[in-house]
Amino acid sequence: MQRLNPDPQFVRELQGVGGDALTKCYQCATCSVACPISPSSQPYPRKEMIWAQWGLKDKLMTDIDVWLCHNCGTCSDLCPRGAKPGDLLAAIRNMTYRSIAGPAVMGKWMSSVKHLPVLAGIPAVIYLVIWIIMAAIRGTAFPLTEDGHVVYGLLFPGDYTIDPIFGLAALYVIYTFYVGVKNLLKRFEPEGEVIFVGGKKPSMLRALWDTIIGEIVTHKKFADCGEDKAPRKIGHLAIFYAFIALFIVTSIVAVGHWGPVFLGWVGVDVHQLHTPIPLTSPIKLLANLGAVLGIVGLVLLTAKRVAKDPKKSENSYYDWYLLGVIWAIFLTGIGSQLLRLANVKYLAYPTYYLHLVAVFMLLAYLPWTKLGHFVYRTAALAYARRIGRKVM
Template sequence: MTQPVKIKPDLEFIKELQEVGGESLKKCYQCATCSVACPISPHSQPYPRKEMVWAQWGLKDKLMTDPDIWLCHNCGNCSDLCPRGASPSDLISAVRNMVYKKLSAPSIIGKWLSSPVYLPILIAIPAILFFIVWKIMANAWHGGQMIPSGKIVYGNIFYGNYTIDPIFGAVFLFVAFTFWNGSRKLIKSFKPEGTTLVLGKQKHWVYHLIDVIKDEIATHKKFQDCGSDKSERKLGHMSLFYGFIALMIVTGTIAVGHWGGYIIPAISIHTPLEWFNPIKILANVGTILLLIGLTLLTKRRLALEPKKTQSHWYDWYLLYVIWAVGITGVLSQILRLANIPNLAFPVYYLHLIAVFMLIAYLPWSKLGHLVYRTVALTYVRSIGRR
């Protein structure tokens, strides 16, 4: 005879879930409209109905280790059609946000990102760091002048060799390690208790990773299957994504050219670059794509109907920071070209703060899905679930 299974709801988890975006989960009465409405939900054990059940019962472990929460593209179809206004897509997003913070250590950063109350702390860390750098370099090289005279070259006050490159190099290594450790924990959480996880049993996991990059990331093909605003949403995400890619290539090329130039003078690159330098052109194209994507995604979020889906601080924080990076970056270039040092250097200082906030806090922010979602999708494809 089958033994009864006792379910012990985690009431604190239910409360926490409601606070971060799942406040309407108790409205759900299990009609399954959400699973039927979702065009990309698997036929076998479809989501998000089962996730709504687990959330209502406070089954934290089951929900937080569910690979299906990463399949959802948050198009909002389920929330739009829910007869009770339970907003299943908001719940899935809220669970993912909780997983980000759980995977990445130190967890205190995840707490800081969860509420605007902690925003001064997030700003203060890079603000103090780069102000100290600014002050030390001014004393060491410019007789204490915070705004050096002559042609504006940001590298003359924020020296790459001694300050900016080492700081962001350390930040990059910290973020890379955090993502690696978090990804390892994420995969482990999917593994059924007492079994051995083998990624890519039929094909190597690299094959599935390439498949995910091709179908989910590079082309955003899934966006075409869901959402009434799919065209604008897809264009916004792709513009933002490829804007980031372009700026990453620019940053990496300049770093290699700068440091590699000490060994191979022929590849040496120094800033500021001329307008028609290919790297400069790519940087400006990347910035334009970034701003286009930001505009479209901000417009879409502002247009969301509060009765059907909610925007939370966790959603807005990322948009605010990327806007800060884009605007201060553009202004830094304009003020340099206009030769207005009293504004140029302070704006560049703000740019460094914004870039630090974007990169250093990446594993705990919503942008962390670029890594964690990719890892999760690679896993689910390796077990034959799409």
């Protein structure tokens, strides 16, 4: 017989991060019946609601079904008691972000708006110091080229400021995700009998590939999840492909700049790629396409979130933090380009400074934000596919 260890403190923690209505649940099972993607065997979120009420932290922290949920809100909309089961599952995922990878203080800082000044202050100070130092070297805080044009590299040289800082942050984030995914997969336990097609258990690598191609790239589950699914699916897809486009652009620029440097060390002379890139360049066209896709996605997702009925679903700080940072990235990024082209140096440089701060807040804190679920959910869905835990 399995021994249960109720944890009242865990219940209070859940209520503090978005699961405040869980005590209203009286186990009618409407949520599990209404969910369009819940497995027919041991469906969620009914069992998670009662586990949460009992404070069964160990069961919830090892429950893979928390990650199968795509948070469409159908269960919360139809709950006759207003228990918001969708918010509960989101709250459990949020608590997981904070616990599977260190340092622990990051989870604390990401849990409340009162810590936002600290999170924003770190990159703000870093790039303000760089601005002051470079201004002292250049003799002006708003430098122009010899022919009178704004070039951000004059004040924030990529070789010495942007690339090293973001490069180190990216390496740290990759390592943190590695540790987080490793800890997450250790927690999962297969539920019940597992039956595989042909009796062959797929490898984790194969399950991961099938998950990325079959679910992540297409966002297929979003099409099956909830009644008002089109804006949500299109919004997520637009931002998803916007970031892919910008990642490709950033990678090309990085390789084009640093590749010749490394080749030069071995005596190979190759032309470097320098910014700013002409507007007619395919690289710049892809970057601007990514910017447009990002704005479209943000408008759709923000409108949907604003329209949420607070009686049926919450707008948590986690959700608004991520939306706010992404809005800041795209608006300051577009603004930086337009102000540079207009050659308005007193607005261009401050806007670019804010852009660097926003990008740092997205990249460096990624494993502890809701966007971290892109990595963690992908790993969980692949694991679920591997053990045979299927959706309807």
